[in-house]
Amino acid sequence: MNATNRSSGARLPKLLLEIVMILLSILFLYPLFLALNNSLKSFGEVMTDVIALPKALAFENYSYVWSFINYPKLFLNNFIITGLGLAGIIFVSSIAAYKLARTRTRTSALLYLLCIMPMLIPFQSIMLTVLQLAKQLNLSESTWGLGLLYWGFGAPLAVFIYHGFVKGIPREIDESATIDGASGFRLFFSVIFPLLKSVTTTIIIIDVMWIWNDFLLPLLMVNGSPDTKTLTLAAYTFVGQYTSDWQYAMTAMVMAVLPSIIVFIFLQKYIVKGVVAGAVKG
Amino acid sequence: MFKSMGKTWRERLEFGLFTLPVLLCIAVAFYIPFVMTARYSMTKWNGIAQNPTFVGLDNFRQIFSGDANFAQASWFTVKYALLYIVIINVLAIGLAVILNMKLRSTSWLRAAFFIPYILSLVIVGFIWKFIFMQGFESLYESTGWPIFSMSWLGEPGLAFISILGVSIWQSVGFYMVIYIAGLQSIPDDLMEAATVDGAGPLRRFISITLPLLAPSITISVFMALTNSIKVFDVILSLTGGGPGGTTYSVAYDIYRDTFQNNLYGYGTAKALVLFVAVLVVTIIQLAVFKRREVEA
Numbered sequence: 107m108n109a110t111n112r113s114s115g116a117r118l119p120k121l122l123l124e125i126v127m128i129l130l131s132i133l134f135l136y137p138l139f140l141a142l143n144n145s146l147k148s149f150g151e152v153m154t155d156v157i158a159l160p161k162a163l164a165f166e167n168y169s170y171v172w173s174f175i176n177y178p179k180l181f182l183n184n185f186i187i188t189g190l191g192l193a194g195i196i197f198v199s200s201i202a203a204y205k206l207a208r209t210r211t212r213t214s215a216l217l218y219l220l221c222i223m224p225m226l227i228p229f230q231s232i233m234l235t236v237l238q239l240a241k242q243l244n245l246s247e248s249t250w251g252l253g254l255l256y257w258g259f260g261a262p263l264a265v266f267i268y269h270g271f272v273k274g275i276p277r278e279i280d281e282s283a284t285i286d287g288a289s290g291f292r293l294f295f296s297v298i299f300p301l302l303k304s305v306t307t308t309i310i311i312i313d314v315m316w317i318w319n320d321f322l323l324p325l326l327m328v329n330g331s332p333d334t335k336t337l338t339l340a341a342y343t344f345v346g347q348y349t350s351d352w353q354y355a356m357t358a359m360v361m362a363v364l365p366s367i368i369v370f371i372f373l374q375k376y377i378v379k380g381v382v383a384g385a386v387k388g
Numbered sequence: 389m390f391k392s393m394g395k396t397w398r399e400r401l402e403f404g405l406f407t408l409p410v411l412l413c414i415a416v417a418f419y420i421p422f423v424m425t426a427r428y429s430m431t432k433w434n435g436i437a438q439n440p441t442f443v444g445l446d447n448f449r450q451i452f453s454g455d456a457n458f459a460q461a462s463w464f465t466v467k468y469a470l471l472y473i474v475i476i477n478v479l480a481i482g483l484a485v486i487l488n489m490k491l492r493s494t495s496w497l498r499a500a501f502f503i504p505y506i507l508s509l510v511i512v513g514f515i516w517k518f519i520f521m522q523g524f525e526s527l528y529e530s531t532g533w534p535i536f537s538m539s540w541l542g543e544p545g546l547a548f549i550s551i552l553g554v555s556i557w558q559s560v561g562f563y564m565v566i567y568i569a570g571l572q573s574i575p576d577d578l579m580e581a582a583t584v585d586g587a588g589p590l591r592r593f594i595s596i597t598l599p600l601l602a603p604s605i606t607i608s609v610f611m612a613l614t615n616s617i618k619v620f621d622v623i624l625s626l627t628g629g630g631p632g633g634t635t636y637s638v639a640y641d642i643y644r645d646t647f648q649n650n651l652y653g654y655g656t657a658k659a660l661v662l663f664v665a666v667l668v669v670t671i672i673q674l675a676v677f678k679r680r681e682v683e684a
Contacts, residue, residue, distance in 0.1 A: 155526050155529075157526045157530060158526075194413070199410055202411075213402075221414060224414060227661055231659040235656070236421045239416065257451055258416050321508060352518055359511050371482045378565050381562065
């Protein structure tokens with residue numbers, strides 16, 4: 107009797123809480139909706155009322171911004187930078203972390219420390235000299251050069267995560283593979299690397315979110331020419347040029363964030379899991 | 389004997405082949421620029437002159453004795469970091485506890501609160517600038533609430549709150565999912581046992597949930613600290629340091645001196661100060677949490 111009372115008494119507050127939370131989440135996302143809403147309006151409509159829905163969907167905003175900032179080119183730039191950066195981070199970090207975890211010498215311990223210590227250096231502390239070094243190495247003003255630079259910036263965290271994971275893989279696996287005649291890179295890529303799949307996924311998710319959205323490093327490295335800009339940079343420059351044309355500015359914003367949101371909707375489970383795993387290990 | 393020597397030689401070669409690439413990349417990204425930073429910090433240079441002039445520790449003396457901008461930016465950053473760490477962790481724990489209660493809409497709610505975290509901070513700043521400047525005007529017209537007629541980006545105190553609020557809005561979902569993961573590792577029978585013993589919801593939260601969340605709190609505070617001490621992007625797009633230069637953070641102040649005022653030597657000296665500050669704070673925090681974990 108008592109128990110039924112309690113459960114029916116608990117049901118109503120729970121329903122109430124649910125309704126409150128749903129309303130809260132809608133309010134939470136309302137700014138994003140307003141951005142989308144106003145990207146589909148004419149200039150006059152934005153100026154008279156931001157909240158009202160558009161009278162007619164102004165898709166011409168999108169075609170205007172699309173060709174003005176050369177969206178396909180920007181998208182390709184983002185893709186090259188993120189893809190090249192990611193491939194390099196995974197390659198150089200996984201082989202190094204594997205070797206460092208398997209070698210028990212003082213040199214190895216020291217090198218591992220050298221690899222992870224840069225996590226303590228804030229980027230703003232070295233941004234000027236990174237830029238100068240990149241200029242000397244002919245890496246600046248180029249999407250490929252920027253992608254290459256990310257190898258070093260992403261490596262400390264990736265080495266750290268891989269190192270911790272490799273320690274949990276029994277050495278017997280290496281030894282039996284050596285008996286079977288595999289060694290060096292072949293041993294690593296055919297036997298060990300497949301075992302690192304889950305942790306590689308984590309690194310991919312953290313690094314894609316970081317490199318795709320990164321702002322300051324691209325601003326310093328590739329902002330000079332419209333051919334090398336990234337999506338975020340183009341949106342940033344665009345707003346600077348069209349300070350009062352909010353409808354175009356919001357269109358540029360929506361176009362810059364849409365790829366991330368679409369990917370998130372499809373890979374939500376993996377992304378949340380990867381972000382948590384990365385934070386807990388990192 | 390010859391054979392074993394050959395083997396160590398081979399092992400060394402392999403060790404080098406596996407580790408050299410990453411060391412080279414990290415050297416280019418961090419160590420070489422860091423050494424260059426240390427060198428420039430003791431010079432006066434505008435980037436145009438052929439060679440920097442060596443001035444010893446003059447830059448540091450100036451930073452700590454007569455730089456009102458730096459003092460203001462430091463105060464801004466400390467205030468921002470403290471409030472950010474406290475507010476975001478309290479909100480995230482609250483959200484996590486509610487979303488861990490197995491509501492019917494849990495998966496939607498989690499996604500909704502997480503979405504801003506996947507967006508670039510610069511873009512988030514611009515979207516909110518639009519909301520503050522245009523959206524609030526329309527909201528005031530239709531509701532008449534005075535909160536919407538305040539100058540959220542035009543008054544120093546309010547601009548600070550806006551920056552803080554927008555940063556929290558963008559990243560609260562991230563801390564929330566860390567806490568949800570932490571809550572899910574708390575065994576259900578522990579809660580049931582406490583309920584049987586007559587502990588109410590508040591008592592259960594304080595005596596069971598919070599202590600068992602300690603590892604998640606450590607991680608979250610650590611991440612909130614490292615992120616907030618370097619705050620830059622969101623300020624750049626939301627207020628641009630305004631009104632009247634009151635919302636510059638240390639990172640933004642370094643950016644201003646280096647790239648807008650072309651004070652290369654002076655800017656890098658400030659950058660070095662930021663590095664030391666981050667290092668000290670991190671070491672203190674790691675030490676504090678280590679000690680607490682031992683006690684626990």
